[in-house]
Every structure is written in C-alpha cells, then in structure tokens.
Amino acid sequence: MCCTSFLGALLSFFIIAPISHSVITNYKSIIEDFTSTCITESNVEPTMVHDMIHNGNYVSNRALQCYLRCMYLKIGLLDEKGVINETAVKENAGVTDERIREHVVQSCRNVKGRDLCEKAYNLSKCTYYTVKSWHP
Template identity: 25%
Template sequence: MASWNFGLLLGLLIIYDFIPANEGVEMSPMIIKQVKKLRLRCINQTGASAEIMEEFTRKREIPSFPEFKCFIHCMFDMFGLIDSQNVMHLDALLEVLPVEIHHVINGLIEACGTKKGLDGCETAYETMQCYINVNGKFIWDEIIVMLG
C-alpha cells in the first residue's frame, strides 16, 4: 500500500507543472527535487539525451526517437501510471489532484484510455501523443514544463 501511495504522490509530481498557477496547488521544493531525480534516472536508463529533452520542450513536438519513447514509459512507470501489462492508470491521479482539474484528467482518460503499441515504450508514446492531441494546451503548458 505504501508503494501505491508513493506512486500517486509521484504521479502528482509529474503533472505539477500542468496545473495552472491560479489553482492554488503548491508543491514543496523537496518533491520537485525528487521529480527531477527521477527524470535524470529515466534519462540515464533510456539514453534519452538532454538535447532531445530540450528540443522536445522548445519545439513542442514529441520526438519519435526510441530513447524518448522509453523515457516516457520510464516516467509513467516511476509514477505508477502504467502497469506491467502496459495499461495506463491516469485515473489514479484523481485521488491526489485538486477537484478543479478532475475534468481535465477524466477527459484524457475518456478520449485516450491506453493506446496500444508494439511494446511498453511505444504504448507510452502513443498514449502521450493522444493526450497532446486531446488537450495539448494543458499538456504543454502545465506538464511538459516539468519534464523538459
């Protein structure tokens, strides 16, 4: 149970920057520091380069490099948002996010579910691409900032 709660907390961290500033959600510097550590860990595990991450954020285009696809999977996995069967569980965020943005998360869940790919990396990539297609403003302005 503790690992599940930790996963939810991490999930909240990954989307912290997706929450508009006027929503009144404050994250402690310690939590933000942990997200940055996990980001670095996933970069190191997948071989996604800092240049790829900077380009991704700057261009607002999701790269199709295999390393980047696996980076997305790694982050989802670290935050407990994708399981060992490569099924997304974005709904877990509803337990830790403010009610004011539940409609956004529910919209992503309803529209995207889990987009199946050839493997976990491809599944995470396709699902993230769907999230961007459905609500790109929310994804780019609030979430990607933290990962980039």
C-alpha cells in the same frame, strides 16, 4: 482562398504552439524525481526531453519512447503489462480542472503500442495534445 489560408495558418499555430507555462510547470514537478534516472536508463538526449516537454516536439525516437516508459512506470501511469492506471493518468495530467482530466482519460484510455516504450510515447502524446486542446 483567403479564408483557407488563414484557417491553415491558425491550425498550424495551434498544432505547433507550445502548451501553457502552468501546465509545463505542473508536469515538471510530477517528473522531477525520476528525470535523471530515466534519461540515463533510456540513453535519450536531454535536449529531446526538454523539447518534448516545452514545445510538444514528439519525435519518433526509440530512446525518447523508452524514457517515457521509464517515467510512466515510475509514476504509475502504466504497469509492466501495459495496463493504464486511469486514476494516475487523471492525477498526473498536469492540470487541476476535473473536466480536462476526465477528457484525457476518455481520449487516451485505449492507446496502443507494439511494446511499453511505444505505448508510453503514444499515451504521452495523446495526453499532451488533449490537454493542449483545452488549455493552450
């Protein structure tokens, strides 16, 4: 019972704890040129974007999903047909360790979505949690 509670608490901490500051800083430098445009285009609440980037708070919200669509099209992670550019995913994972980058591609290359907004959201979520598992 004691060990189960401890493991549950540890797992909960790992899932809700934010990703490392260096990864956030790297990711923010990648998206900074398009942040304002994509916030305006998607009509997402800026606090929702901040919460996602800084705390890994992925709420199921259409505007947030479409913000990520806008961002990923501009960065080149996705094309208009929903094809994932694996080279761009590696280059924009927010980390420099090639093993982590390759793991992100392997883990996230087959994400799906009903449309580009949902696919971008699922790709972002997969990338975030894959990087976090290597770089908490």
